[in-house]
Amino acid sequence: MAKAQINPTRMELTKLKKKLTTAVRGHKLLKDKRDELMRQFLDLVRENKALREKVETNIAAANKNFCLARAGMDDEVVNVALMAPKQEVYLEASTKNVMSVDIPVFDYKTKTPDANDIYSYGFAFTSSDLDDAVSSLQDILPDMLRLAECEKACQLMAAEIEKTRRRVNALEHVMIPEMRHNIKYIKMKLDENERSTQVRLMKVKDMMLEQAHQYKEKGYY
Template sequence: MAKAHINPTRMELTRLKKKLTTAVRGHKLLKDKRDELMRQFLDLVRENKTLREKVEKAIITANKNFVIARAGMENEVVNVALMAPRQEVYLEAHTRNVMSVDIPVFEYKTKTPDVNDIYSYGYAFTSSDLDDAVKFLQDIFPDMLRLAECEKACQLMASEIEKTRRRVNALEHVMIPEMQENIKYIKMKLDENERSTQIRLMKVKDMMLEQAHHYSENMY
């Protein structure tokens, strides 16, 4: 139902028509945005699932190797071996815009380019299981960063999808129907006013003709 404060004028009708055109165009753009966000969100969810399984499997394997290494080595030897790492990692965080959502991007650099610097100990008093555990963690590190990117991106995109969905629903079920109803109401009122004006003009014309007729009769 049209709101009571709507002013049924042609200027208001023109304004509402322009507003309706803009709302319909915005509704289509928001639906397209929502659909594209959903498509990319589902791709990220699938990638996230694959990465999580891969990372968890590698971490479980690394933990098993650590357990085996500790079983065959003294605790003091393990602690000394891992006390002073030679390699360092520097993490840089950036963002990229995807459908108005700022997605995090992580990049890392190592202190030295030598891949063997991940081992902070000599090989004389340590077991190969400790080497395997460290190597597993080093190999899975890029996937862990990508997993962090995916999980944060999924959270941000899910929030944006929800906001976009609410806007689409508000336009589709509230604003656009309300404007259409108001336009219909104004057209109806304008038609009524036009008919009333025509009736008054016809009555005035009849009165003028009647007066002219009586004037003619008085002349004769």
């Protein structure tokens, strides 16, 4: 049934038709947005899975190297070697817009461009296993940042997909059918009013003809 506040007039009918056209166009755009978000979301999920496996494998390898370094060196030597870092890393965070979603982008810069500055110790009293462990952690850093980007992007996209899906469902199953029903209701009312008007006009015409005929019989003409 149409809502009580619907006024069955031609102006209201025109207004509802315009709203329906806009809603149908918006529904199509939102569906396209949802589909594109889903495509990019699935690509990110696959990339996230591959990166997580790579990062976990590399971290396990770095931990293995650290264990080997501790096995071949005294704890005091390892602690002193890693006590005062020589290199510093500065993280820069920004965002990029993907389908109305602000995706984080992480970038980093080092204090010095020299790759050997990651070693904060001399090589005379340390083992090569410690060098390999430190180098492994340095190599993991870009993948870890990209993994953080992907995981946060997946969370934001999932939330946007859910929001878009709700809007699509609201338009498809509530608003558009309600507008079409109201348009049908107004058309039916207008047709009914038009038929009623025609019937009244026909009755008035018959009454006028009947009255004119009676006047003729009484000789008024």
